[in-house]
Amino acid sequence: MNSSRCFSLVALLLLLVVTVGAVGAVSVDRADMPDEGRVGADLTGTVVLTELFQNPSFEQWTLRGATELENVTWTVSVVDQAGNQLAQPSYDNQTFQHPVSIESGVATIRVTVTGTVPPIANYTYEPAESFRVARLTLARQGGTSEPIASYDAHHYTQASREARRAIDDARAAIDAAGGHQGAERTLESAISAYENANFENAVRLAEQARETAEQAQATQQRNRLILLAVGVLVVVAIVVAAVVYWRRTRTHSRL
Amino acid sequence: MKLALIGFGQAGGKIVDKFLWYDQQTRSNIVRSAVAINTAKADLIGLDYVPDENRVLIGQSRVKGHGVGADNELGAEIAEEDIDEIQGAVDNVPVHEIDAFIIVAALGGGTGSGGSPVLARHLKRIYTEPVYGLGVLPASDEGGIYTLNAARSFQTFVHEVDNLLVFDNDAWRQTGESVEGGYDTINEEIVRRFGVLFGAGEVSAGDEIAESVVDSSEIINTLAGGGVSTVGYAAEDVDTASDSGLLSRFTSSQADQFEESSSTTNRITSLIRKAALGRLTLPCEIDGAERALVVVSGPPQHLNRKGIERGRKWLEEQTGSMEVRGGDYPLPNESKVAAAVMLSGVSKVPRIKELQRVAIEAQDNIEEIRQQSEANLSELVDDGTDELEPLF
Numbered sequence: 001m002n003s004s005r006c007f008s009l010v011a012l013l014l015l016l017v018v019t020v021g022a023v024g025a026v027s028v029d030r031a032d033m034p035d036e037g038r039v040g041a042d043l044t045g046t047v048v049l050t051e052l053f054q055n056p057s058f059e060q061w062t063l064r065g066a067t068e069l070e071n072v073t074w075t076v077s078v079v080d081q082a083g084n085q086l087a088q089p090s091y092d093n094q095t096f097q098h099p100v101s102i103e104s105g106v107a108t109i110r111v112t113v114t115g116t117v118p119p120i121a122n123y124t125y126e127p128a129e130s131f132r133v134a135r136l137t138l139a140r141q142g143g144t145s146e147p148i149a150s151y152d153a154h155h156y157t158q159a160s161r162e163a164r165r166a167i168d169d170a171r172a173a174i175d176a177a178g179g180h181q182g183a184e185r186t187l188e189s190a191i192s193a194y195e196n197a198n199f200e201n202a203v204r205l206a207e208q209a210r211e212t213a214e215q216a217q218a219t220q221q222r223n224r225l226i227l228l229a230v231g232v233l234v235v236v237a238i239v240v241a242a243v244v245y246w247r248r249t250r251t252h253s254r255l
Numbered sequence: 256m257k258l259a260l261i262g263f264g265q266a267g268g269k270i271v272d273k274f275l276w277y278d279q280q281t282r283s284n285i286v287r288s289a290v291a292i293n294t295a296k297a298d299l300i301g302l303d304y305v306p307d308e309n310r311v312l313i314g315q316s317r318v319k320g321h322g323v324g325a326d327n328e329l330g331a332e333i334a335e336e337d338i339d340e341i342q343g344a345v346d347n348v349p350v351h352e353i354d355a356f357i358i359v360a361a362l363g364g365g366t367g368s369g370g371s372p373v374l375a376r377h378l379k380r381i382y383t384e385p386v387y388g389l390g391v392l393p394a395s396d397e398g399g400i401y402t403l404n405a406a407r408s409f410q411t412f413v414h415e416v417d418n419l420l421v422f423d424n425d426a427w428r429q430t431g432e433s434v435e436g437g438y439d440t441i442n443e444e445i446v447r448r449f450g451v452l453f454g455a456g457e458v459s460a461g462d463e464i465a466e467s468v469v470d471s472s473e474i475i476n477t478l479a480g481g482g483v484s485t486v487g488y489a490a491e492d493v494d495t496a497s498d499s500g501l502l503s504r505f506t507s508s509q510a511d512q513f514e515e516s517s518s519t520t521n522r523i524t525s526l527i528r529k530a531a532l533g534r535l536t537l538p539c540e541i542d543g544a545e546r547a548l549v550v551v552s553g554p555p556q557h558l559n560r561k562g563i564e565r566g567r568k569w570l571e572e573q574t575g576s577m578e579v580r581g582g583d584y585p586l587p588n589e590s591k592v593a594a595a596v597m598l599s600g601v602s603k604v605p606r607i608k609e610l611q612r613v614a615i616e617a618q619d620n621i622e623e624i625r626q627q628s629e630a631n632l633s634e635l636v637d638d639g640t641d642e643l644e645p646l647f
Contacts, residue, residue, distance in 0.1 A: 252280030254450060254586060255490050255552055255593040 026138055027051045028149050029108070033133055036154040037117035038161075043069060045133045047149055049109045052100060059102040062139040063148075066095045068131040069115025077110040097139075111136060117155045125167060125191045128154045159199040166206035167191060173210040177217035183209045256453040256471035257287040259348045259356045263374060264330075264367020265298040265322075266391055266438075267291070267360040268305065273442040274450075275304035283454040288348040292341055292374075294333060294366045295322035311344045313337035313370075323365035327404045330369025338377055345378070354471035355385040358416070360408075363393030363401035368408040375415035385475055388416040389449075392537070392610065394424040399617030406614030409607070418478040418599060420449075421485060421537035423606055448488045448536065451595040455550045455584035466560060469550050469582035474597075477548040477580055482600035483607075485537040489529035490593035491522060493557050516559060523551055523562025524569065526594035531570060535598070538606055544574040545600030552584035553592030566594070574598065 029050040037043040053059060065074055074091040076098050086106060089098065100106060113134045120129045136148040156164065167190050174183050190205035262271030268291040278286045291305045294314040302310065312320060314333035323329045334341070358375055360367030371388060378386045390412055393401040413419045427441050456470030478484060527549055531541055547570050551563050560583075567581035 251282055251588070252277070253589055253591070254281045254283060254454065255447070255589050255591045 026148050027054075031149065031151065033151040034153050036156065039117050039119050039155050039157050041117050042114065043117050043133065043153070044112065044114045045151060046110060046112045047134065047136060047151075049111065049136070049148065050107065052106060052109065053102050058138075058140060060141075061100050062141075063098040063100050063109065063111075064095065064137045064139050064145070065091075065098075065111060065113070066135045066137075067113050067115065067133060068094070068118050069113060069133065070094075070118050072113060072115035075112040075114075077112070078104070078106045079108045079110065080105045081107040117153075120155055120157065120160065123160060123195050123197050125164070125194050128164070129156070129160075130154050160194070160197075163190075163194045163199040163202040163206070166203045166210075167194060170206040170210040170213065173213035173217070177213045177220065180213050180216045183212040183216065186212065256285065256354045256456055256474055257352060258285055258453060259288045259345075259350070259353045260286055260290070261345070261356065261358045261374065262289070262291045262305070262367075263334075263358060263360040263371045264293060264364050265295065265361070266364065267358075267367045267371070268293060268298055268302055269438070270359045270389070270391070270442050270445060272302045272304050273439075273446045277443075277446045277450050279304065281450070281454075283450060284457050284459070285450060285453045287353050290344045290348070292344070292366075292370065293322075294318050294320070294330070296320035298322075309344050309347060311341055313340055323369070325363075325365045325400055325404060327365050327369030327408055330365045330367070331373050332369075333366075334370035334373035338373065341374060342377070342381075350382060350384065353384060355387055355475065356382070357387045357389055357420075359389045359391075360412075361391040361393070362405040362408040362412065363391075363397060364404065368404045372408065372411040372415045375412065379415065379417075385417045385478070386415075387478060388412050388419040389445075390419055390421050391445075392421060392423040392425065392606070394428045395609075395613070397424075399613065399620065402610060403614040403617040403621075406611050409610070413481075413483060416481075418481055419483050421483055423537045425606070426534060426536075426538050445536070448486045448595055451488070451552055451584065451593060452486065452548070452550055452597055455552065455582060463555055463585040463587055465583045465585055466558075467563070467582040469548070469580070469584060473548060473580050473582065477546045477578070477597060477599050480545055480600055482545065482602070483537070483604065484597060484599040485535040485539055485601055487530040487533060487535045487596040487598070488593065489526045489533055490591045491526060492590060493522075493553065493592050495554055495590050516561075519557055519559050520562040520565065522557070522592060523559065523594065524565045526551070526592060527563075527566030527570065527596065530594045530596040531573060531598070537601070537604065539598075539601045540603035540605075541573055541598055541601070542575055543602050544576055544598040546578040547571075547574055547576055547580070547599065548597040549579065549581040550584050550595045551581075551592070552586055552595070553589055554587055555585040557592050558583045558585060570596065 026049050029048040031048070032046040034043055034045060063076070072092065072094055074096045075088060076091070077088045078086040080086050086104060100109065111134070118131050123129060130152045133151045133153050135150040137145050138148055139145040167187065170183070170187050170190065174180055174187065177183070186205055186209035190202045190209060193205055194202040260271045260274055262268040271289050271291055274286050275289055278284065288309070289305050290309045290311065291299060291302055292311045292313060293299050294312070296312055299310045299312055314323070314337060317333055323333065356378055358371045360371040362368050375386050375388060390409065392405050395402070422445050424441060427444065428437060432440070452474065455465070456468055456473070458464060549563070549567055549570060551558055551566070563581050563583060567579050571577065571579045
């Protein structure tokens with residue numbers, strides 16, 4: 001009794017030390033997550049998790065997932081070392097919990113989330129409106145929880161995208177022109193209209209700003225060209241004058 | 256020497272124009288005033304440098320601006336009639352600033368040939384300044400009428416001016432040249448020679464001063480005594496790059512310097528010889544010339560007294576004259592050395608004798624034709640049988 005108990009005690013202590021001192025999480029092998037989605041459209045994202053019991057080396061924990069997608073279905077595919085699927089439960093709420101145990105022989109978990117892109121609550125130009133596609137965390141019985149991975153995506157409507165594009169174009173035009181006060185002000189109004197969901201106005205104002213900037217740039221280019229032409233003419237005139245002067249002051253031979 | 260040039264006739268006007276061009280290009284300041292006189296309007300318009308107010312058209316009532324057609328007697332008549340108009344242009348000349356008048360004309364034509372002696376006589380009556388003539392003789396192949404004109408004008412002109420400088424086209428024309436090109440070249444030669452002679456004494460501030468300046472009095476004294484004068488000229492390129500003045504004085508040895516000065520002397524004497532014995536403006540025998548003037552011109556480092564002295568002495572021997580003046584005309588910016596020789600009061604001029612011979616022949620021929628003219632015409636018109644009657 002003495003030696004064997006001693007051994008397991010020591011082992012347990014060791015395990016505890018290792019677990020308490022350990023930092024890190026389950027690693028993401030592969031993630032197929034969209035960057036953006038149109039409001040009301042279907043969206044699917046997949047994450048593959050591996051090294052489920054390395055750091056921290058819990059033998060049992062709970063996989064939690066949360067999403068802002070609507071009409072959502074989570075599919076959790078549990079695969080063992082050999083590649084055999086052990087289980088594939090589905091969950092239909094925005095959040096789910098799935099127990100993970102080393103005894104099940106699980107090596108890889110593939111999490112797929114499918115749903116409808118939620119509507120936009122607040123239009124913001126910058127940062128662009130986004131929603132959470134999936135957030136996965138590792139939870140322990142005691143209450144500790146560690147984040148595994150989190151994926152957000154930008155959502156838009158036809159109108160908001162049009163307006164955003166118009167504003168982006170206007171911004172680019174202003175930058176190309178090297179800045180323009182009037183155009184900037186108009187652009188700010190466009191952004192303000194956008195953020196108030198007044199997309200028609202936003203587009204109109206953005207286009208106005210773009211035109212102003214483009215005109216300014218064209219004028220700038222024209223002026224630069226004129227200056228160049230004048231410069232060339234001046235140089236030519238100086239050269240001609242120098243030649244004429246030199247020829248005139250050069251006297252003919254008297255002999 | 257500051258001159259008032261009066262070009263009479265077409266050639267005279269063109270030569271004066273060329274003088275003005277030379278003056279402008281070289282900044283010699285020889286021509287103080289220039290006038291051009293003609294009976295042909297087109298010739299006056301064709302001038303480039305003579306100021307508009309100094310271009311005088313005479314004889315409008317007689318020939319309506321179309322020239323006299325090589326009739327120098329008519330030319331003389333018109334000059335007499337319109338002498339006041341000519342004087343009007345001469346009034347523009349600042350006479351107190353000039354050293355002499357020169358009347359320039361071609362002696363073979365009509366206007367210049369006939370008008371220049373008239374003008375010379377007029378000017379001599381009014382002004383105290385010397386009045387010289389520069390007469391151009393026609394080439395021998397230009398035809399009888401021109402030679403006749405030239406011979407008669409020469410005889411008259413030489414007695415009206417203080418000295419007649421002559422330029423003979425016959426010695427200077429070259430085959431194959433265009434008419435315009437040929438005259439232009441000749442005019443440039445004339446102007447260059449006289450430019451060196453008359454320009455020698457004109458100095459402005461900053462110019463190099465000659466050791467022995469040839470100013471207007473040298474020229475006037477050479478031409479005093481009247482008669483006919485001719486000018487010779489010779490030039491040679493010199494290497495101005497090798498002599499850098501200060502440095503060469505230090506780096507070249509005594510022997511080098513001696514050699515250099517002797518080659519300079521030799522060059523000058525040989526140029527003077529070439530000028531006197533080469534192509535003169537009026538070809539003639541130089542011995543018997545009453546007075547002479549030699550001017551040597553070029554970069555000052557290539558001129559020396561010894562050379563000019565030797566050359567002058569040689570000229571004295573050749574001409575037999577005791578009045579040979581000489582001087583230098585330093586021009587630092589030139590790349591040549593030139594010698595100009597003026598021989599005044601020449602008397603052995605075969606060319607003039609030849610000119611007169613041809614003139615007499617032409618005159619006889621014209622006279623003969625005139626006499627026969629009536630008879631020839633009758634013969635032409637007469638129908639032989641007296642059957643045709645004239646209309647009235």
